[in-house]
Amino acid sequence: MAEGSGPVVVGVHRGQARAVLDEAARLATELGRPLLCGYVAEDSYLTEWDRPDDVAEESLHPTEVGAGEGDAVLGLSAAITAALEESGEPAPTWTLRLLAGDPAKALGRLAAEVDARLIVVGTHRRGFSNTLENWLAGSVGARLTHDQQCPVVVVPVTAKERATPTLA
Numbered sequence: 466m467a468e469g470s471g472p473v474v475v476g477v478h479r480g481q482a483r484a485v486l487d488e489a490a491r492l493a494t495e496l497g498r499p500l501l502c503g504y505v506a507e508d509s510y511l512t513e514w515d516r517p518d519d520v521a522e523e524s525l526h527p528t529e530v531g532a533g534e535g536d537a538v539l540g541l542s543a544a545i546t547a548a549l550e551e552s553g554e555p556a557p558t559w560t561l562r563l564l565a566g567d568p569a570k571a572l573g574r575l576a577a578e579v580d581a582r583l584i585v586v587g588t589h590r591r592g593f594s595n596t597l598e599n600w601l602a603g604s605v606g607a608r609l610t611h612d613q614q615c616p617v618v619v620v621p622v623t624a625k626e627r628a629t630p631t632l633a
Contacts, residue, residue, distance in 0.1 A: 469615045471580040472501040476572050481632045482622040483548050485587035493557040498582050500559035503575050505568040506534050538563055544632040569608035583616040
């Protein structure tokens with residue numbers, strides 16, 4: 466397995482347990498890599514229905530986002546900044562990228578584009594709609610572990626961590 470020379474990629478979303486971001490930041494710092502946060506627009510799944518030639522470009526560099534996604538990205542950026550400052554640990558340099566499409570495929574394409582050292586994701590969220598989504602599409606972490614050239618770290622999120630502050 467080739468060792469990527471790029472950043473640590475972490476999948477982020479609103480309401481995510483901070484444990485995932487904290488672990489990704491710790492790994493990035495220990496590896497001496499920047500942190501690249503990837504947020505997949507919630508209403509962009511149909512990007513995967515485009516012609517295969519167009520999907521990668523639209524996934525990595527979306528030209529259109531749904532109503533409210535701009536505000537969501539700004540709020541998420543502020544939440545990431547606050548979480549990294551509150552952690553008390555040295556924070557790596559980081560950036561946030563808006564992606565489109567199926568979350569596992571979009572994060573995988575991002576990791577390939579930047580030659581990521583590794584990808585960090587959390588376990589799936591609780592609730593009926595999330596359970597149904599995982600049953601139909603599979604978990605993002607499981608799908609990434611089967612399809613990537615770089616290591617994938619799946620951070621377990623316990624019930625206790627779900628009760629702690631999340632990314633807004």
